[in-house]
Amino acid sequence: MKIKYSALLLLLFALQAQLSFGQKCDLSIRGKIIHLENNEPIIGAYVWIAESNTGAASDENGNFFIKDLCPGMYNLTIQYLGHKEIKETIDLTTGPLNKTFRMEEESMELSGVEIHGHREAVQTTTSVSSLYGEALLETRGENLGESLKRIAGVTTFSTGNSISKPVIHGMHSNRIMILNNGIRLEGQQWGAEHAPEIDPFIADEITVIKGAETVRFGPEAMGGVILVTPAALPTKKESLTNIHLLGATNGQMGNISATHSSGSDKIKGLGYRVQGSAKRAGNIKSPDYYQGNTGLSEYSASAAVGYSSAKLGVEGYYSFFNTTLGILKDSHTGNLDDLENIIANGRPFSDPGFTYDITNPKQVVTHHLAKLKSHYHLSDRWKLNFQYGFQFNNRQEYDKRRGDLNERPSLDLELYTNTIDLFADHTHINEFSGTWGINLIQQANSNIPGTGVTPLIPNYDMMNAGIYMMEKYSKGSLELEVGLRFDIRSISTARYVQSVLEEADLNYQNFSAFLGGLYQLSPRVTFSSNLGSAWRAPNVNELFSQGLHHGAAAVEFGDPDLDSEKSFKWVNEIAYDGEKTHWELTAYTNQIQDYIYLNPTGETYVSLRGTFNVYEYLQADAFFYGFDLSGSYEFTDKISGYAKGSIIRAKNTEADNYFPFIPSDRMDWGMSFEFGKKQQTNKLTLSNMLVARQNREPDYDLAPAPPGYSLINLGYQRQFPIGNDKLNIGLQVQNLLNSSYKEYMNRFRYFTDDIGRNIMLKINYQF
Amino acid sequence: MYTVKRLPFYALALATFAFASCESEDPVMENEEEVITDVTLSFTELNATGDPIGTKISFKASDPQGIELGTAPTIEPVNLIKGKTYRMEITVANAIANEDITSEILAEGDAHQFYFLGTAFVGSPPLTIAYDDASGQLIGLRTKVTVAASPGFNNATMRVILRHDLNKSYPGANNPNFQNYEQAGGESDLDINFPLVIN
Numbered sequence: 001m002k003i004k005y006s007a008l009l010l011l012l013f014a015l016q017a018q019l020s021f022g023q024k025c026d027l028s029i030r031g032k033i034i035h036l037e038n039n040e041p042i043i044g045a046y047v048w049i050a051e052s053n054t055g056a057a058s059d060e061n062g063n064f065f066i067k068d069l070c071p072g073m074y075n076l077t078i079q080y081l082g083h084k085e086i087k088e089t090i091d092l093t094t095g096p097l098n099k100t101f102r103m104e105e106e107s108m109e110l111s112g113v114e115i116h117g118h119r120e121a122v123q124t125t126t127s128v129s130s131l132y133g134e135a136l137l138e139t140r141g142e143n144l145g146e147s148l149k150r151i152a153g154v155t156t157f158s159t160g161n162s163i164s165k166p167v168i169h170g171m172h173s174n175r176i177m178i179l180n181n182g183i184r185l186e187g188q189q190w191g192a193e194h195a196p197e198i199d200p201f202i203a204d205e206i207t208v209i210k211g212a213e214t215v216r217f218g219p220e221a222m223g224g225v226i227l228v229t230p231a232a233l234p235t236k237k238e239s240l241t242n243i244h245l246l247g248a249t250n251g252q253m254g255n256i257s258a259t260h261s262s263g264s265d266k267i268k269g270l271g272y273r274v275q276g277s278a279k280r281a282g283n284i285k286s287p288d289y290y291q292g293n294t295g296l297s298e299y300s301a302s303a304a305v306g307y308s309s310a311k312l313g314v315e316g317y318y319s320f321f322n323t324t325l326g327i328l329k330d331s332h333t334g335n336l337d338d339l340e341n342i343i344a345n346g347r348p349f350s351d352p353g354f355t356y357d358i359t360n361p362k363q364v365v366t367h368h369l370a371k372l373k374s375h376y377h378l379s380d381r382w383k384l385n386f387q388y389g390f391q392f393n394n395r396q397e398y399d400k401r402r403g404d405l406n407e408r409p410s411l412d413l414e415l416y417t418n419t420i421d422l423f424a425d426h427t428h429i430n431e432f433s434g435t436w437g438i439n440l441i442q443q444a445n446s447n448i449p450g451t452g453v454t455p456l457i458p459n460y461d462m463m464n465a466g467i468y469m470m471e472k473y474s475k476g477s478l479e480l481e482v483g484l485r486f487d488i489r490s491i492s493t494a495r496y497v498q499s500v501l502e503e504a505d506l507n508y509q510n511f512s513a514f515l516g517g518l519y520q521l522s523p524r525v526t527f528s529s530n531l532g533s534a535w536r537a538p539n540v541n542e543l544f545s546q547g548l549h550h551g552a553a554a555v556e557f558g559d560p561d562l563d564s565e566k567s568f569k570w571v572n573e574i575a576y577d578g579e580k581t582h583w584e585l586t587a588y589t590n591q592i593q594d595y596i597y598l599n600p601t602g603e604t605y606v607s608l609r610g611t612f613n614v615y616e617y618l619q620a621d622a623f624f625y626g627f628d629l630s631g632s633y634e635f636t637d638k639i640s641g642y643a644k645g646s647i648i649r650a651k652n653t654e655a656d657n658y659f660p661f662i663p664s665d666r667m668d669w670g671m672s673f674e675f676g677k678k679q680q681t682n683k684l685t686l687s688n689m690l691v692a693r694q695n696r697e698p699d700y701d702l703a704p705a706p707p708g709y710s711l712i713n714l715g716y717q718r719q720f721p722i723g724n725d726k727l728n729i730g731l732q733v734q735n736l737l738n739s740s741y742k743e744y745m746n747r748f749r750y751f752t753d754d755i756g757r758n759i760m761l762k763i764n765y766q767f
Numbered sequence: 768m769y770t771v772k773r774l775p776f777y778a779l780a781l782a783t784f785a786f787a788s789c790e791s792e793d794p795v796m797e798n799e800e801e802v803i804t805d806v807t808l809s810f811t812e813l814n815a816t817g818d819p820i821g822t823k824i825s826f827k828a829s830d831p832q833g834i835e836l837g838t839a840p841t842i843e844p845v846n847l848i849k850g851k852t853y854r855m856e857i858t859v860a861n862a863i864a865n866e867d868i869t870s871e872i873l874a875e876g877d878a879h880q881f882y883f884l885g886t887a888f889v890g891s892p893p894l895t896i897a898y899d900d901a902s903g904q905l906i907g908l909r910t911k912v913t914v915a916a917s918p919g920f921n922n923a924t925m926r927v928i929l930r931h932d933l934n935k936s937y938p939g940a941n942n943p944n945f946q947n948y949e950q951a952g953g954e955s956d957l958d959i960n961f962p963l964v965i966n
Contacts, residue, residue, distance in 0.1 A: 400932055444790050447794065608957055
């Protein structure tokens with residue numbers, strides 16, 4: 001609570017400061033101009049103040065800035081072609097003004113007005129970071145988890161190099177949410193070795209929301225939300241093709257992706273996009289040896305078609321994802337003895353050399369997602385939205401077994417998910433805007449018979465219904481947002497264990513809320529604060545797991561009496577946006593009641609196969625807090641530097657000990673040099689990743705945390721415009737010095753060193 | 768235009784239909800096909816020329832429920848007579864799925880191998896053992912076991928380990944008493960400690 005009060009005090013001081021200097025003519029108006037109907041920024045709108053004879057035009061983000069104004073009342077006019085003029089009297093007697101202006105499109109009678117796309121922006125007062133453009137280009141060829149490591153505060157929880165799950169502020173799996181083009185991704189995300197079923201090539205922008213966003217997106221978003229968003233569909237005939245070709249030396253990886261989008265001449269507002277990608281890689285090489293059976297084969301495709309007019313927007317979308325992932329052979333241990341032997345050895349016993357072949361153990365995962373989205377403008381102020389999503393996920397895990405059993409998966413799950421969102425957005429000329437909606441999720445999970453193993457989790461049906469409302473108030477330099485949500489969830493499960501049918505019906509309900517604010521302290525400094533509650537019903541694996549986990553030589557038991565997890569996350573961010581200096585500091589706390597975790601019981605089971613550890617799911621209160629810092633500085637117009645880092649502390653406040661797999665302190669810093677002619681930019685970046693040892697270890701772990709490490713990375717990026725086309729060439733060297741290291745957050749640290757030097761060539765052609 | 772306007776309502780109707788039609792399957796009983804529940808060591812005495820004589824004696828280790836449910840396995844002590852040489856045959860079975868796993872091990876002889884460790888084979892050992900598989904491969908389903916005429920100690924432990932997916936040509940892997948068996952790679956399918964009593 002102490003921290004909270006001091007932050008409030010700081011805010012009050014800032015307000016005071018603004019007031020006391022109010023008599024000088026140093027006031028400003030800082031505004032943003034967006035389309036009323038879809039919140040897209042308006043570029044080049046003209047803003048005029050009659051009294052002072054000053055004006056400005058909005059920039060590419062829709063922002064404008066008018067400074068050196070004396071206290072007083074002013075008449076403001078905003079004009080933009082094809083839109084209704086805004087005339088407003090503004091009050092600058094008490095301080096500077098920060099306001100969002102929404103421009104309404106005039107009727108379609110005006111000829112020559114272009115219809116614009118209907119892409120939604122995330123409008124939230126909490127901390128948001130995005131990867132797009134050049135930064136996204138640099139991540140191409142990596143999986144979603146690896147790509148997001150570039151954002152301060154985001155790390156990965158991985159199983160080798162091909163499986164990595166994003167971790168936001170120490171939370172992962174079912175505690176964060178991933179949205180594939182607006183639909184919450186529903187795979188078997190509970191598993192530590194279950195990677196998100198998504199192809200990052202579909203994204204034009206990947207956004208991470210670090211606050212608890214349960215109200216907006218539904219239960220489970222207690223750690224944060226990741227939005228994987230494709231580009232807006234074209235609304236007229238403008239063909240764009242984007243081809244990526246990538247190769248990497250480590251694993252001899254090859255990756256190709258192509259996207260084509262265009263529209264129709266005949267039907268105004270009709271557009272489409274098709275996209276596909278394929279990836280193949282073989283055994284990964286650690287500096288001293290190859291990791292056996294670590295190849296992967298992946299292909300995916302997506303298609304979208306949309307229609308948009310001034311009042312109606314409809315979009316259909318389908319995506320398909322398929323992956324076959326080899327699992328490090330040596331990680332499949334027979335019993336505790338085997339596990340202890342390999343940990344003591346520090347590396348795999350075998351070095352099979354390079355091959356593209358993938359054998360057991362392996363995972364074969366297929367994911368289909370189809371969605372239909374539509375909006376309709378009921379009036380100037382009200383927009384009705386409907387979204388339906390269907391998902392089918394099939395996960396097959398093959399173990400090393402005997403004879404014909406090798407051909408059969410030992411885990412074979414089919415998960416169907418239906419989601420419906422119905423919500424109304426309303427915006428007003430005055431200070432209010434908001435969203436009211438309902439959200440339904442229905443899920444059916446079935447074990448496909450014939451595995452020859454008692455299923456790890458039962459078959460189940462889940463239904464979740466939520467109702468929510470959010471309102472935003474913006475005035476002057478202040479933006480305030482509040483939201484409420486109520487959810488009910490029912491789960492019914494059934495499974496045979498030792499020929500006894502075990503059934504359970506469980507019900508959960510929860511209320512969640514958030515309160516957020518954004519305040520422009522000065523034209524360059526923004527402060528935001530968001531307090532959000534979130535909840536998560538225990539997952540079926542936490543309730544009913546019963547089985548052997550080969551990688552951990554452990555038998556895991558669920559507990560059907562677990563309660564829902566409930567959390568309060570408070571995120572504060574202060575950002576400075578100067579001419580040469582940019583920085584952002586995020587500080588957060590997350591108090592979680594009944595946090596569910598897997599705990600070693602200290603008991604062992606003896607069987608003919610040997611000895612196994614016994615783990616059980618427990619709950620306890622937890623407290624997480626931490627800081628993310630990222631900043632950059634331009635030394636000259638050719639040389640710039642950046643640094644970003646994150647610190648997380650997480651504690652079991654009941655037992656006063658630490659949880660396993662919490663990211664250690666880390667920072668990434670580097671220098672960039674730009675050279676060459678104006679049209680053909682060359683950029684060379686040398687960077688250094690520093691990761692500390694995790695000294696806050698749990699009471700029991702199979703092996704102590706590995707030592708800290710430092711990696712040197714080198715990147716080169718070059719852009720060639722060829723007529724109207726664009727060619728981007730990138731060369732990246734990761735782990736330049738080929739250092740041997742182990743990452744605490746990689747579950748395979750028990751078995752092997754991490755990946756060695758990797759040289760990647762990335763070619764991108766846009767025409 | 769009228770039909771386009773109503774599109775969201777059609778979609779809602781469609782979605783409601785999809786909701787109603789999607790339920791999980793009824794669970795099906797799975798046969799535990801991978802579990803080993805019974806391991807039997809059978810001993811037949813061999814005469815000086817190596818031919819079997821007398822009746823077979825068997826000692827069994829069993830764990831009827833497999834790994835997940837925690838009753839410890841029952842392991843019978845192995846009783847052998849001083850100075851005699853035996854043919855030891857190992858049979859492995861899954862009583863839950865009523866399956867003979869011995870033949871599977873034999874069929875995948877290039878990926879399986881038994882090792883025999885424990886105090887019974889250490890120091891001036893009460894037992895010496897050599898691979899004697901009918902196929903000539905080093906598997907250990909059939910071995911020749913010699914009991915010392917005057918063993919230095921009694922009540923030793925005979926640890927039987929079955930390795931799967933190992934590198935059989937790893938240096939030392941051809942020794943049935945290979946202490947560092949884990950270095951040949953692979954994983955343990957069986958790891959049983961039989962008490963040994965010499966009469």
